[in-house]
Amino acid sequence: MINLFVLQKGRLAQEQVDDRQELLEHHNPIWIDVVDPEEEELQWIKEAFGVSLPELEDLGDLEASARYFEADDGHLHIRTDFILDDDENSRNVRVAFVLTDNILFSIHEQDLPVFRLVRLRARLRPGSVRNAKDVLLDLYSTDAEYSADALEEVYENLEEAGKRVLTHNVTDTDAAGVLETIAKEEDLNGRIRRNVMDTRRALSFLMRSKLLSDEQQEEARQILRDIDSLENHTAFLFDKINFLMDATVGFININQNKIIKIFSVVSVALMPPTLLASIWGMNFDHMPELRSTIGYPFAICMMLVSAFIPLVYFRKKGWMK
Numbered sequence: 001m002i003n004l005f006v007l008q009k010g011r012l013a014q015e016q017v018d019d020r021q022e023l024l025e026h027h028n029p030i031w032i033d034v035v036d037p038e039e040e041e042l043q044w045i046k047e048a049f050g051v052s053l054p055e056l057e058d059l060g061d062l063e064a065s066a067r068y069f070e071a072d073d074g075h076l077h078i079r080t081d082f083i084l085d086d087d088e089n090s091r092n093v094r095v096a097f098v099l100t101d102n103i104l105f106s107i108h109e110q111d112l113p114v115f116r117l118v119r120l121r122a123r124l125r126p127g128s129v130r131n132a133k134d135v136l137l138d139l140y141s142t143d144a145e146y147s148a149d150a151l152e153e154v155y156e157n158l159e160e161a162g163k164r165v166l167t168h169n170v171t172d173t174d175a176a177g178v179l180e181t182i183a184k185e186e187d188l189n190g191r192i193r194r195n196v197m198d199t200r201r202a203l204s205f206l207m208r209s210k211l212l213s214d215e216q217q218e219e220a221r222q223i224l225r226d227i228d229s230l231e232n233h234t235a236f237l238f239d240k241i242n243f244l245m246d247a248t249v250g251f252i253n254i255n256q257n258k259i260i261k262i263f264s265v266v267s268v269a270l271m272p273p274t275l276l277a278s279i280w281g282m283n284f285d286h287m288p289e290l291r292s293t294i295g296y297p298f299a300i301c302m303m304l305v306s307a308f309i310p311l312v313y314f315r316k317k318g319w320m321k
Contacts, residue, residue, distance in 0.1 A: 002041055005031040005119075005135075012122035012129060020044045031135045033115060034107040045105070051075065053107050054096050068205035075100050076209060080202045082112050082143055083195040085150045090188045092195055097136060099211075104132035106139075114143045133212060137219050140199050144226045147192050151233050154185045154192075158240055161185075165244060170251040178248045186241045193234040196227045203227075265314055272306030 002017040006029050034041065034053065042053050068078050076099040081092040093112060098105040106115075118138050122129050129135050161181045164174055203220050206212060212220060276299065 001035045002037065002045070003033040003035065004029045005033070005122075007130070010130075011125075012119060012135075014119060014123075017044075020047070029103055030129070030132045031104045031106070034105070035111050036109050037107065049100075049103065049105075051098055051100060051103075051105055053098060053105055068202065076206075076211070078202055078205065080140075081195055081198045082108075082114050083147055083150060083191055084110075084112060085146075085153070085188060090150075090191055092191055092198075099132060099136060102132060104135050114139060114146050117142050117146070133206075133216055136206070137212075137216060137223070140203060141219070141223050141226075143199055144196065144223055144230065147196055147230055148226075148233075150188065150192055151230065151237065154189055154237055157181055157185050158237065158244065162240075162244055165247050165251065170248070170255070172252065172255055175248050175252050175255075178244070182241055182244055182248070186238075189234055189237045189241065193231065196230050196234075200224060200227050265311070269307045269310045269314075272310065273303035276303050276306060 004015045004017050005012045006015070007013070012031070032045065032049075034045070037053075039055075042055070046052055069076075076097075078097040078099070080095050080097065082095055084091055084093050093108055093110065095106055095108040095112070108115075118135070121142070122135075122138070129138055158181075161178045164170070164178055170178070203224055207217060207220050
């Protein structure tokens with residue numbers, strides 16, 4: 001799918017291109033967004049604008065050091081990861097940008113929330129974008145905001161998990177749920193950190209390329225400052241995650257120790273009866289059970305008393321609570 005954007009009265013106007021002729025008729029787009037394209041659609045773009053876009057399966061083949069480069073034709077090529085946070089799973093989606101003098105081309109496998117937000121804001125706020133570089137910077141700025149929103153959600157989920165761990169006795173079922181939440185939020189926090197780090201590298205490349213105006217350079221520096229604050233938050237969240245993980249594992253160990261304590265108390269309480277039973281079970285002639293009608297009841301009572309005495313002692317010490 002090819003989405004073509006042109007400036008109309010300072011706003012981005014979106015038009016979906018369904019065939020080659022429609023693409024050839026547009027001469028002044030500033031942004032062409034290609035989502036999960038077919039090979040035929042990539043050929044249309046090459047014929048209309050003379051730009052060869054990479055195929056989706058080639059987006060992840062480049063080394064990290066080769067994801068930002070200027071091609072022989074003078075076009076800037078940038079590979080950037082954008083965070084996709086949904087209810088089922090969170091992941092980083094690779095987006096390829098090709099920046100020419102007047103047009104920004106972007107290609108990715110699925111539509112992303114950041115791109116939808118940029119399109120919405122550009123339609124509602126006249127003058128927010130004026131050229132292709134403004135669109136690219138707006139995408140990176142919105143990506144930083146989207147990452148901040150995702151971090152706020154991580155904060156809320158970890159706070160709820162912390163309440164479950166620290167405010168009442170934690171059962172094994174509660175601990176399992178908390179550990180699942182912690183693992184999910186740790187994965188999302190790591191992806192956000194990777195995402196903002198990748199955005200930082202892309203912005204640094206743009207600033208070094210000397211293609212940005214003074215105003216755009218200042219905007220890029222502001223985005224970098226926002227990214228710095230996000231990295232501090234991700235570091236804090238990693239510490240919080242480690243604390244909650246240690247606390248949850250600690251409560252699991254406490255629950256296991258309680259079970260082991262029960263077996264320990266029972267084992268110690270049964271040692272005296274076991275000793276008496278083993279002695280009376282030797283069946284010597286002078287043992288009372290052989291010559292007295294109350295021998296066996298007496299032996300049983302003695303074993304019960306010998307088991308009761310350790311339990312009373314343990315309870316007095318508070319070891320049975």
